[in-house]
Amino acid sequence: MRSVLEHFDKAFENRIRLQIMSVLVANENYDFNSLKELLNVTDGNLASHLKALEKEEYITVHKSFLGRKPNTTYAASELGRAAFIRHLQALENLIKQQKQ
Template identity: 55%
Template sequence: MISKLNKEFESRVRLGIMSVLMVNDWVDFTEMKNLLEITDGNLASHSTALEKSEYIEVKKEFVGKKPKTSYRATETGKKAFGEHLSALEKLLGR
């Protein structure tokens, strides 16, 4: 049963990122950081890992002269996270 859990979501930060993105379309860097109460570096490193796995999409743009980074879950990410949650529920006997 435990083999069905996705190692990419073992980190509480990655679990948090995906949880936020499952119920929101695009979330910007500052909002995500504040929601999860984590540091800039923590968010940057975990979002990079999720992006490399193609579970999230990262959009970087300028608003005026300020850089803005936003995230959203990909279809691949939504599917993988859903499967991870299902495995957790089965593990808990639901």
């Protein structure tokens, strides 16, 4: 059991960070307001979880302007995509072990 658990990534233990990565791995990128609406979280809550993923270098941030309005989009980095896939595989392996 320990060998399965060692592949879990602490960055994805939080439900919101897991949801963020799920969205970013499934989509090329996503903007802040769309993520906030989709996940039904507050600005501050989303910002802190995005910052944690950015610190791990699991996401990339692109800031631009649409007209005069700032627009921030996020994308899964290659490192983040690989870490997320490893985490999902560890979850799958854990589930398979429980069935045996």
